[in-house]
Amino acid sequence: MLKYQHIADELENYIEEQKLQQGDKLPILQDLMTQFDVSKSTVTKALDLLEKKGVVFQVRGSGIFVRRHKRQGYISLTSNQGFKKNLEEFQITSDVITLDIRKPTKEAAVNLNISLEDDVYYVKRIRFIHGQTLCIEESYFNKSIVTYLNKEIITESIFNYITEGLGLNIGFADTYLHVDKLNAEEAEYLGLKKDDPKLEVESVFHLTNGQPFDFSKLTYNYVQSQFFLQAVL
Amino acid sequence: MLKYQHIADELENYIEEQKLQQGDKLPILQDLMTQFDVSKSTVTKALDLLEKKGVVFQVRGSGIFVRRHKRQGYISLTSNQGFKKNLEEFQITSDVITLDIRKPTKEAAVNLNISLEDDVYYVKRIRFIHGQTLCIEESYFNKSIVTYLNKEIITESIFNYITEGLGLNIGFADTYLHVDKLNAEEAEYLGLKKDDPKLEVESVFHLTNGQPFDFSKLTYNYVQSQFFLQAVL
DNA sequence: TTGATTAATTAGACCGGTACAATTAAGATA
DNA sequence: TATCTTAATTGTACCGGTCTAATTAATCAA
Known part of the structure; x- marks a missing residue:
């Protein structure tokens, strides 16, 4: 599996396990880079993937946040x-x-x-x-x-x-x-x-x-x- | 406007003007780089944007192709x-x-x-x-x-x-x-x-x-x- | 305390590169 | 001609860096 896909999966699991709610903050880019031992662009790709799936949203100057649409049954x-x-x-x-x-x-x-x-x-x-x-x-x-x-x-x-x-x-x-x-x-x-x-x-x-x-x-x-x-x- | 957004717009116009059909090939990455005088990653970002909008799809080793869903009235x-x-x-x-x-x-x-x-x-x-x-x-x-x-x-x-x-x-x-x-x-x-x-x-x-x-x-x-x-x- | 200014934090745009993988074209072989 | 092999083409993954813009925190002034 590709690195960035793996990182995306790990992050999705992390959100699940930590029971993070909408608006909760994820570790910053720099920390994710060192944690997964990859370059910035690879972490960014993983985050872009999660953004496309509607899992997170990123705010420049602020951080990476969980975006859980809480409606059930959809x-x-x-x-x-x-x-x-x-x-x-x-x-x-x-x-x-x-x-x-x-x-x-x-x-x-x-x-x-x-x-x-x-x-x-x-x-x-x-x-x-x-x-x-x-x-x-x-x-x-x-x-x-x-x-x-x-x-x-x-x-x-x-x-x-x-x-x-x-x-x-x-x-x-x-x-x-x-x-x-x-x-x-x-x-x-x-x-x-x-x-x-x-x-x-x-x-x-x-x-x-x-x-x-x-x-x-x-x-x-x-x-x-x-x-x-x-x-x- | 950002470079990659501008490139995306230009490409979308190009497809429109040239009346390109589904499956038609666009210029290769290298040509787009020199044509717009930007780095590969910038062209790639533009193309990713167009891919997300459903305008093109990219095939490794082959090229960049138009993806026009032809159904009318939608x-x-x-x-x-x-x-x-x-x-x-x-x-x-x-x-x-x-x-x-x-x-x-x-x-x-x-x-x-x-x-x-x-x-x-x-x-x-x-x-x-x-x-x-x-x-x-x-x-x-x-x-x-x-x-x-x-x-x-x-x-x-x-x-x-x-x-x-x-x-x-x-x-x-x-x-x-x-x-x-x-x-x-x-x-x-x-x-x-x-x-x-x-x-x-x-x-x-x-x-x-x-x-x-x-x-x-x-x-x-x-x-x-x-x-x-x-x-x- | 409030409000404005400045500094630190943090994600995004962009560059230019190497290595890689899928496809396609060219060439060799039968 | 048909098929296999090899080489050229072309997009993708990934690195590591600079600079920028938005936000947030810290500092200072009123």
Whole structure:
């Protein structure tokens, strides 16, 4: 692991363990340099990473402070280290309804930048939270990149498998949000009524080289869906 | 303006003018260094900024590429340079319904980290897009930070006024999303029916020193609301 | 005590360098 | 031609430094 990533992890653990609250001060740059025995720029990179994730904020001339958004029950839309990890705290379980190889929908083909003749792994499942349905998840994986999938992999973290198992490097994701009314089928899956509100979250995940490999559409139960986002200004 | 910010702006303009498409290559680091006559680390900072905004992605050993998400009609939730600027392309106009000084709601007080006895500027307005109602916007500004507001300022860019006029430095924002049903009053404002879907977008804007100064709640017309987001992985 | 001035603290901008890793192009081999 | 190997290209990690700007603490004056 890279030095600056390691430092970022250590600092995040430190904040957790010391139960630091919003506004609490971290050691100053100079101390972090000596403590981790690295140069200033490496500490800075670690802190920039934590800033991007919304964990800290830095004030010139003053110090480095903890920025904990204290609202409970929210799902983070940034720092998306695989859906599962993000949601571990919510004790989510999910049942796989479908897992097969098929041709993509037009929508999926466009977003994955492949032809309608290419193969994709299609995964459909329902995710639960606190015993209630949270969302319907439909994913299309470009089979020429994600060459193999099975039920065990899906039940664990797909993203962990993609990085560790397949040795691929996940780079960035574009996420699109829509609000609409549930259709009859969705309503039945989610235990709601037709025309109730729904939130659709579409994400296109890319490798570091820019190739899209996963198009996912999550249809959320409006009763349960609360999202947090750290904005870039 | 800082060098790296200037370079970022120049590059963004360059991409626009040259009508570069997704995947198109930018000049290599070395060329950008000589072109702007700065060191490598400065160019890198500019590129990191553009990467965070979702404008480019970099591939080691290969180059710097344009990353244009081509979906039309979406409102960006990141790179939030004041609501107005983001929405200029949508030809949005807005009517100010209310502008006064009052005591905050409990919700606003908590988010702004002030007492219920403190004063806030309260702004309520409806935003339109393509002749249709887009959202109801309610904002609470901490009056001890944003000391003065009037209708002209609100009609122009508040954020521009805060930075230029008041000399404040906007740092970061926490954004929270909720999906729910419209109540009767909201439905009337938006020209929809009670119990139709709505999307609430709450944002808490902070200065660079971590002080929250603006709590805004936007209630979106579900028919019009489409959001884009660039996820941090 | 208050308020202004000065000094110390602390993060950020920027430089210029070395070593490294991923990609791509060129060359060699079959 | 196809495939493997090697070299060139190109961005990333990391160092260690100078100077600057914002904040905070200390000092001094009223």
